[in-house]
Amino acid sequence: MTDIWLPVFAGEYTPAECMGRGKYVIDGKEYDDCTFCRASCPARDRFKEPDSGLPIKCDMCEENDPGQPPLCVQWCYNEVLIYEEREEEVEEEVRLDEIEIGLESLVDKYGFQKLVDSIARMSQKGSSL
Structure with a gap:
C-alpha cells in the first residue's frame, strides 16, 4: 500500500508565532488554542495520544535538550514548520x-546638597596641594 497525499486547501497562509502550551500569536492577537497546524498537517496522526486518539497539547518538547527543535519541526514532511x-x-x-x-x-x-558642597571643598583642597 502506498501513501497518497491529496492537496487540501487549509486556508490562506498566516504567519503565526507558536509560543507552545496552546498560546498562539497571529497578526499581533493572542489566541488560547489553534488548529491551523493540526488541520493541515499530514503528520498529525503522529501527535495524538495513543490511548484516546486526542491531539497532544504542545509543550514545546520540554524533555528535549536545549536548542533542539520540537519534534513537530523535526518530523515535518514538507518542511513547513520552522x-x-x-x-x-x-x-x-x-x-x-x-x-x-x-x-x-x-x-x-x-542630604544631596551638603554632600555636593563637601565634595567641592575637598576637590579645591586637593588642587591646592
Whole structure:
C-alpha cells in the first residue's frame, strides 16, 4: 500500500508565532488554542495520544535538550514548520559599586546638597596641594 497525499486547501497562509502550551500569536492577537497546524498537517496522526486518539497539547518538547527543535519541526514532511530561537532583551538591574552605595547612604544621611558642597571643598583642597 502506498501513501497518497491529496492537496487540501487549509486556508490562506498566516504567519503565526507558536509560543507552545496552546498560546498562539497571529497578526499581533493572542489566541488560547489553534488548529491551523493540526488541520493541515499530514503528520498529525503522529501527535495524538495513543490511548484516546486526542491531539497532544504542545509543550514545546520540554524533555528535549536545549536548542533542539520540537519534534513537530523535526518530523515535518514538507518542511513547513520552522523553529527559531530569539534573544529577548531583558533589562539588567544596574549593580551599584561600593563607592555609589557609600555615596547613596551619605545622601540619605546628610542630604544631596551638603554632600555636593563637601565634595567641592575637598576637590579645591586637593588642587591646592
